Amino acid sequence: MAEPAEFEKQRERLWGIAYRITGSVADADDALQDAWLRWRRLPDDRAENPAGYLTAVVSRICYDQLTSARARREAYIGPWLPEPVVTEAGPEERATLDDSVGTALLTVLERLTPAERTALVLHDAFAVPFAEIADVVGRTPESVRQLASRARRRVRAEAPRRTVDRAEHRRTVDAFLAAAVDGDLAGLARILDPEVVWRTDGDGLVGAARVPVVGREKVTHFIGHALRAFVPGRTRMGRFDVNDAPGLVVTGIATGVAADSSAAVYAFTVRGGLITRIDCTLNPAKLAHLDLAALHGPR
Known part of the structure; x- marks a missing residue:
């Protein structure tokens, strides 16, 4: 069995990936639970790079979730917004906002294809190499590069400009x-x-x-x-x-x-x-x- 402590080291980052790809707290929680079960079944000697392995597993789960959710969201009544993440007011010394998780941006991401959204989130928000993203979405690295570039242009055109202060x-x-x-x-x-x-x-x-x-x-x-x-x-x-x-x-x-x-x-x-x-x-x-x-x- 793979070491549970290694999973816990990655939990916060993995949840951030899952939420940004799906826009759903429930789906992000489900993705981590599924990834945890897969991790527990993994032999110790099969996880030389725990961060890379878990990132790929969670991303694939969320990519599949997002693909299956498209039909449900097309039938949604009225505007669709991501499930809100609510926490106590942040520390006053924090000078800037995290734009990658903003409600307005996540709403724009909803208009991308699942492959575009996954590529953009993994590369731009979490610095995952295109070659690794290619394995997640079943494309070539060059194709993933183009997906991310196209998604980036659309986000820049459609996301409302806002203060980061x-x-x-x-x-x-x-x-x-x-x-x-x-x-x-x-x-x-x-x-x-x-x-x-x-x-x-x-x-x-x-x-x-x-x-x-x-x-x-x-x-x-x-x-x-x-x-x-x-x-x-x-x-x-x-x-x-x-x-x-x-x-x-x-x-x-x-x-x-x-x-x-x-x-x-x-x-x-x-x-x-x-x-x-x-x-x-x-x-x-x-x-x-x-x-x-x-x-x-x-x-």
Whole structure:
């Protein structure tokens, strides 16, 4: 049996690969569990390069998952967003955001083919050589190089530009939070870009806009409507890191469904001190991995 400690050394990196390829917390967890079982069955003398072996195994699992998920996502109701990764607010000394795991970028990656996405993530985010990626996707190294190049061009063209300054992003989100808590729609409008875009992921399971809402006036009106679902004494809103950038988690929303589904996670794209994009995840299936009660403490 291969040494368990070697797997644990790689766990965080492997999970990062899996999440970026699939955009799903559940799929990333499943991929690591599958890889762990394969690792346990591997003889000691078969893992001369544990990092390389495990990277290849997890990547192949996720590549297959992504290929099989295409049909399901084509039938998705409304905008699709990645399952949010929510953590406590990051250390203040961290100066920059991790762009490779941002919600907006992962949404753009969803438009790539599985081979393009896998090649781009492995090479650009984790410095895996093209020859090793070729074995994962069943292509030649030169073909993989072209896949990554094509994917890179598309991401550069379609990914929204945003600040990488964590302090600027945090200040803007804090201003949004303060205005939302006060019900100050005029204050909210002042920190929205004129062409701001609001996307809501609900998959038809909760009340949610099924097309993006575009423009400062329309988004402000939409926010005002959303605030009416907040229940006095029950709704809680707090700042957390969402996919490594300051975002918001709201619980206790009157959605008309079960109380354990009445939550929302907000990710923001900020540029020049203005919010250019708001990604709101309402789909309870995509929030099932979060301990929402623990995030906001006991009621």
